[in-house]
Amino acid sequence: MFKIYLFSILLLFGLHSFCRAELIRVYAAADLQYALKEIADLYQREHPEDKVELIFGSSGKGAAQIKAGAPYHLFFSADMKYAEELYKEGYLVTKPKPYAVGRIVVWVRKDSGLDPSKFPQILLEAKKIAIANWEHAPYGRAAKEVLQNYEVFDRVKDKLVLGENVSQAASFVYSGAAEVGIIPLSHAISENMKKVGTYFLIPENKHSPIVQGYGITEAGKNLKGVKKFYEFVLSPKAREILKKYGFMVPGEK
Amino acid sequence: MIRLKIKKRLFGPQGEFLLDVEFETKQAEFLVIFGPSGSGKTTLLRIIAGLEKPDEGFIEVDGKIWYDSKKKINLPPQKRDVGFVFQDYALFPNMNVFENIAYGMKKKDKHKVIELLRLAKMEALKDRRPDTLSGGQKQRVALLRAIAREPKLLLLDEPLSSLDRDIATFLREEIKAFQRRYQIPTLMVSHNIEDAIRLADKILKIENGKIIASGSPREVLFSKNPSSGFILKGILLEKVFRGTDYLLSIAIGTDIVEITASKEVGETLNSGDWVQISGKFFATVREFR
Amino acid sequence: MHEINWLPFWLTIKLASITTFLLLLIGILLSYYLAYNRHKINTIIEALLSLPLVLPPTVLGFYLLILFNKQGLIGTLWYKIFNKQLVFHFEGLVVASVIYSLPMMVHPLTAGFRSVPKNLIEASFTLGKSRLETLIRVILPNMKASILTGIVLSFAHTVGEFGVAVMVGGNIEGETRVVSIAIYSAVESMDYKTAHIYALILFFMSFLTLLALYFLNKKWKPYDKA
Numbered sequence: 077m078f079k080i081y082l083f084s085i086l087l088l089f090g091l092h093s094f095c096r097a098e099l100i101r102v103y104a105a106a107d108l109q110y111a112l113k114e115i116a117d118l119y120q121r122e123h124p125e126d127k128v129e130l131i132f133g134s135s136g137k138g139a140a141q142i143k144a145g146a147p148y149h150l151f152f153s154a155d156m157k158y159a160e161e162l163y164k165e166g167y168l169v170t171k172p173k174p175y176a177v178g179r180i181v182v183w184v185r186k187d188s189g190l191d192p193s194k195f196p197q198i199l200l201e202a203k204k205i206a207i208a209n210w211e212h213a214p215y216g217r218a219a220k221e222v223l224q225n226y227e228v229f230d231r232v233k234d235k236l237v238l239g240e241n242v243s244q245a246a247s248f249v250y251s252g253a254a255e256v257g258i259i260p261l262s263h264a265i266s267e268n269m270k271k272v273g274t275y276f277l278i279p280e281n282k283h284s285p286i287v288q289g290y291g292i293t294e295a296g297k298n299l300k301g302v303k304k305f306y307e308f309v310l311s312p313k314a315r316e317i318l319k320k321y322g323f324m325v326p327g328e329k
Numbered sequence: 330m331i332r333l334k335i336k337k338r339l340f341g342p343q344g345e346f347l348l349d350v351e352f353e354t355k356q357a358e359f360l361v362i363f364g365p366s367g368s369g370k371t372t373l374l375r376i377i378a379g380l381e382k383p384d385e386g387f388i389e390v391d392g393k394i395w396y397d398s399k400k401k402i403n404l405p406p407q408k409r410d411v412g413f414v415f416q417d418y419a420l421f422p423n424m425n426v427f428e429n430i431a432y433g434m435k436k437k438d439k440h441k442v443i444e445l446l447r448l449a450k451m452e453a454l455k456d457r458r459p460d461t462l463s464g465g466q467k468q469r470v471a472l473l474r475a476i477a478r479e480p481k482l483l484l485l486d487e488p489l490s491s492l493d494r495d496i497a498t499f500l501r502e503e504i505k506a507f508q509r510r511y512q513i514p515t516l517m518v519s520h521n522i523e524d525a526i527r528l529a530d531k532i533l534k535i536e537n538g539k540i541i542a543s544g545s546p547r548e549v550l551f552s553k554n555p556s557s558g559f560i561l562k563g564i565l566l567e568k569v570f571r572g573t574d575y576l577l578s579i580a581i582g583t584d585i586v587e588i589t590a591s592k593e594v595g596e597t598l599n600s601g602d603w604v605q606i607s608g609k610f611f612a613t614v615r616e617f618r
Numbered sequence: 619m620h621e622i623n624w625l626p627f628w629l630t631i632k633l634a635s636i637t638t639f640l641l642l643l644i645g646i647l648l649s650y651y652l653a654y655n656r657h658k659i660n661t662i663i664e665a666l667l668s669l670p671l672v673l674p675p676t677v678l679g680f681y682l683l684i685l686f687n688k689q690g691l692i693g694t695l696w697y698k699i700f701n702k703q704l705v706f707h708f709e710g711l712v713v714a715s716v717i718y719s720l721p722m723m724v725h726p727l728t729a730g731f732r733s734v735p736k737n738l739i740e741a742s743f744t745l746g747k748s749r750l751e752t753l754i755r756v757i758l759p760n761m762k763a764s765i766l767t768g769i770v771l772s773f774a775h776t777v778g779e780f781g782v783a784v785m786v787g788g789n790i791e792g793e794t795r796v797v798s799i800a801i802y803s804a805v806e807s808m809d810y811k812t813a814h815i816y817a818l819i820l821f822f823m824s825f826l827t828l829l830a831l832y833f834l835n836k837k838w839k840p841y842d843k844a
Contacts, residue, residue, distance in 0.1 A: 101790065109807055129791045132807070141788050144687040146706040243806045250808050268808045380740050406743040419741040423759035432755070433745025478745060 100128045100301045101147060103138040105154030105288065106208075106241035107178055107215055107260035111321040112152065115314045119305055126301040134241035136212020142167050142293055149296025150306060152288065154178065154242075155214035159289040169297045172289035175309055176323035179261040180218055180283065181275040183246070188255050192276035196226040198256060202235065206248035206257040209238040214286060216242070219258040221283040249273070261322035288323075330356055331482070331514065335376060335386030335396075339538060341367045348372060348383075348538035354531065357512045359505070363525045363549075364535035370518040371416075373535075374484050377516065378413050379406035390481055409482075412475030412513070416487045418467045420459035426470050427455040433478040445473045448510075449503065465496040469503070476507055483508070485517040489524065494567070501527050522564055522601075525550060526580055547582060561606040565598055579604060622815055625792050626800035633708070633796060634776040637715040638723075641772045642765075644716065645723035650753065652724070653731030671721050675781025682714050682786050711787040711794050715776045722771040730764025731757065763838040770831040774824055 104112050109132050116128040131138075131148070139158040142148055143165070151168060152175070153159040159172035182198065184190045190198055199205055208216030216238070223229040237254050239245030242263065249257030250269060264275040290309070296302040308314055315325045334351040348369040354360050362370045375381040377388060377395075385398040395404045412433075420429050430442050446452045449469045459467060468488060475483060488504070489497040505528055508515050519525060525532050525546055532549040534542040542549045551562060563581035568590075575595030578587050588606065590598070598604065648667070652660055670678055686693045686704040692713075696704045704710035734757050742752040758765065780798040787794030789803060797816055804813035 106806075131789050131791070132803075133789065141706060144683065144705050145693075145703045146788055147703065147790070147793075241806075243808075247806050247808055378740075378744050380743070406740070407746050407748060409744075410746070411744055413741065413744040415737050415741060417737065419735070419737040421738060421741075421756055421760070423756070432742075433747070435746065474745070484744075 098126045098301050100126055100149055100296075100299070100305050101131070102128060102150045102152065102305075103131045103133070103142070103146070103148040104150075104152035105135045105138070105214070106132045106243035107154055107262050107288075108132065108152055109243055109263065110266040111176075111262055111318050111323065114317045114321075115309060116305075118313060118317070119308050123301070123304065126305070128305060132241070132243060134208065134213040134216075137241070140212075147295050148293055149299060149302045150290065151293055152290040153214070154286065154288050155217075156287050156289040157214070159291055162293075163291060166294070168291035168293055170291040170306070172291045173310075174287050174289050174326045176288045176318050176325055178215065178286040178288060178323055179277060179280065180215060180222065180258055180286070181261050181264045181277050183249055183257045183259050183264050183269065183273050183275040184255060185249065185252060185273050187272075188252075190255060192256075192274055195276050195278070196223075196228050199223075199228055199232050199235075202255040204237050204248075204254035204256075205232055205235050206237045206239060206245040206254035206259070208242045208245045208259075209240060213239075213241050214288075215260050216245070218283040218286050222258065222278055225282045265322050330354060330391055331377075331516075332389040333377070333387070335373075335383040335388065337372065337376065337381075337383040339369055339372060341369070341537075343367070346538045350533075350535070350538070350540055352533060352540065352543065354514060354516075357514055359508055359515045359528055359530045360517070360533060361525045361529035361531075362516060362518045362533045362535060363522075363529075364520060366520055368535045369538040370520075370535055371486055374413075374486050374516060374518050377409075377482070378411050378484055379404060379409045380413075410478075410480050412478060412480035412483045414468075414471045414475050414483070414485045414488050416490060418459075418471040420467055420470055420474075422459055425456050425458055426451065426462070429459065429470055430474045430477050433474060435478055442477060445477055448507070449473060464492050465500060468492060468500060472504065472507065476511060476513070479511070480513065483513045483515040485515065487518055487520070490519070490521065498523070504528065522550065522580060523566065526583055551582070563604055563606065565600050565602045565604050567600055568595055568598060570595065577604070579606070581606075622812060623791075623800075626795050626797045626816070627819070629708075629792065629794075630777055630796040630798075633711055633715060634773045636712055637719060637776045638769055638772045640712070640716050641719060641723040642769065644720070645727045645768060645772075646753075646758075648720075649724050649727035649731050652728050667724050668721050670718050675718065675779065676785060678718060679714070679782040679785025682717065682782065686710050686713070686786060705786055706788045706790060706794060708787075708793050711783060711796070714782050714786040715779060718779055718782045719772045719775045722775045723768040726764045726767040726771065727761075730761030730768075733764070734760050763835050766834055766838070767831065770827055774827055777820070777824070 112130060116130055120126060120128055135153040135155060135158045138151060139153070139162055142151060142162060151159065151162065156172060156174065159168060162168045163172050182192045182195050184192050190201065192198060207219040210216035210220045220229065223232065237248055239248055242260050245257055246259045246263045246269065248254040249259070250272070261277065263269055264273070292302055292306055318325050331354045335348070337348045339346055339348050350373055362373060364370055372381060376383050379395065382403060383396065386396070387394065387398065388396040394400070394402050395409050396402060421432065424432065427442055430445060431437060434441070443452065446455055451466065451469060454462065454466060459470065462470065472488070489500055492500065501524065517524065517528065529546050532543065532546050533540050534549050561581050563579035563586070566578040566580055566585065569576045574592055575590045576587055577590050577595065577598070578585055652664060683705060684690050688694065688697065688703070693704045696702070702709065704713065738756055738760065739752055742756045747755070778798060780802065783794065783796055784799055789795050789799050797820055801813050801816045804816065
């Protein structure tokens, strides 16, 4: 029994070591779920020697994990604040650069019978509204601002279902658990969600601009691949992908 | 040779009492510690084996100190070199008969195990697991296991108490034979007078933790003054009703005799009772073995 | 077409195997102590050991995160010895899993130790065998069913953990993204197909392990009782 055990453990360790190529480990805000995946795929096609590993979650959680010592090489925040905070405390080694500006939408399933363009009335009709937790998700913060600017926050706050990050909030509406979701435009135009839902783009002036910044972490500072990918994100090809997912990119209108 | 003097507080069914024992034995002697249950016999045996610690005293075997409260010596059971036969045998269920016997040997010797098994006529059972053996077979394996390691001292805790009388009688002789053959000093705890009569070179009679008598079986178990006339004293071992009368088995001295008794007399007697056989009775007496 | 990533499975099996193996060693020592020693402090130890059963995994995860991170007591020590972080690394997940699944090993083993008749142990002592040899040759072989139960429960419990893993390990592919987290991630990113496949495999794996456990337990019972 012991022998078999030891053997299988050794075997597993052996197999595991094969899996490690040149690794670029990226923590990214969940709104980048689709866009960054496509950018990473493109990058890996051009640089087969590197492997980009993506971990998505809320910006706040990512910042907290980096402070606690998470081995991420790059950090893509959904705002500038978290990135700058990390930079100031020495966890990021490059000054945070903006790479995209995001927009938010009101999203419903087509089969819900709701019309997202009737905003904000639609919120009063819905039983549950999914948004990301504004405590640590910048898109949640923007969604909250929208609700406040339309002066409905107090009336709907009991209906809010908070996702840990925007992806979770999106999955709440996608699965039908909530009727209405205030989610990133990038999610709304992903293939998955486009098929089953419709959305209404919330006017830019109803929330402060969602300027997203990124940087290289302490753990990633001496890695060549990390530097390459860091630069690749600002390349024209990558910017095209970001634009395709509804982001505005710095320096363009 | 054993020199022993120990004291230990015990909690019996009748409350607290003091086990307070002192004795010496000679080489290769078979000592039976005899007394009713709850008198501290088994505890005494466990103390000698090192499985329990006395409050004070000393134990010396063959000039080696096993325990001395003053010198703060207390050898663990592993260092005491005893062969202990437990009342319920304590055979290892995960090992077969051969492995059980070989387990405690100081020098692994296959032939010795086989020889022991042959002496006990158990060769055929060597690959059997303990749970497939009868009580008597288990008892013999336990005895062989204790003997196989050639201990300085053999300790037997009521080894025959849970067996049928026939098997017990048979095994009693076997224990005696093994003890004689290997010349191992032996201490056996028992409340059975047959054990005491048939096995002991010397008996220690214990009651409530104290030795109340010691000496040869005849000295300890039977009256010292020879009675005048034709009176024999014995202990009733068994009575069997045969339709009209009883057949009584009575231990007298180191012999067992069988005599008949009328239905009326037989009914008043129980095994373990002291009986007197007076010369006035007409008795058919024949040798038991 | 959709490609299934098997890495989380490998990682989970690796984590559960290592955790179970370590738990077996730790569990035997701890349970041996608990089963054969009677101190007042044992009650406290047993209560502490059972804590992971009743505590929400996130509570445990939270405290472990604090202990394991760079400033934390254990984290600092670990960093000094191995020059490596504990949180968000596989090793941290192993340590957390060992703590989390401890009762799953210790409870059956303690019961197993107590089920072995005391006189077998004493017999072994009087036959000149040390505690260690007695443990290996007499005690452990006579509590096989308990050992198997401990192994299976620890393994299954580790495979199933989520709260602790997500707090201490994060969600890092090939390092800490175990199946339970991969399922959560898949659902979150609306990849229901992957979630379904992972979940179904996990379901059948758990069922088959338990089936095997009950089967073997029945088969081994007689020896454990003897």
